[in-house]
Amino acid sequence: MSEIAIIKFESQYFSVKDTLECGQVFRFLPYKKGFKVYSADKCCYCYNEGDFAFIECEKQDEQYFYNYFDLSRDYSKIYNSAIEENVDILTISAKAGKGIRILNQDLTETLFSFIVSQNNNIPRIKGIIEKMCVALGERKEFLGEDYFSFPTAKKMAERGEEFYKSIGLGYRAEYIRRLAVEIEKGLDIFEWKNLSTKELNKKLVSIYGVGKKVADCVSLFGYRKSDAFPVDTWIEKVYREDFKGTIINREKIAEYFSNKFLDNAGYYQQYLFFYKRSKEKE
DNA sequence: GTCCAGGCGGAAG
């Protein structure tokens, strides 16, 4: 039995539920007072209670999850900047999603996950990724329960297109398989860490199965390029209905928001996406 | 049955 560490953090700018459910991450499950969250080969249990958020994990993973939940960043600055923009829908969205933080996710997992996400809905995306982990990941244990790690590229490269179709990937099967093979052959996506957002985008889009939208998500959630502004169907609705925008081309809508909100664009995007999607579900 | 989901690749204009 390994030792458990508990991280305690003020909840004013940290809602575990909203942070997990704002669409940036796909591997988490309700558990007791909150959620179990899985990242790469690690797991933690987190929840809000009183005026705090708590994260329980193995002692050796304490730094990993401190960084994962982006706890060294001051979100009051981001939140206040959003309010100061003086844009109604952004003010409403920021207030509704005040506790949202952008996670520092595992890069490889983020890239594969957002390829799965294209033209797909969040419950299905979760299911497909879970099947990949169960089939190809490594069995681990946390708080007395088994779970599976996100598979390595090596493991993924061993399986054919048929396997990926069998877990529901449809036409995306070949995208996943080919990326795994490329990484196995030496493609190093970590090398792109220090590129500008624009140069990074070029590299990402060159991957088979990665277009502008997925590239923006991976830039924002994996590489933490906060000027990236992913435009999906929900954000397109926000743009049309709330910003009264007239541009049709999604790439240009993304450019519009990146230029408008600069290094806060990605954070605002999460507020907007979360609010728009939560309203539609009612 | 139709429509849609955190879209993309490839062909055609």
Place this chain on the structure above:
DNA sequence: CTTCCGCATGGA
């Protein structure tokens, strides 16, 4: 350069 079309799957 931009626009259009086919694509797998499952839930509403």
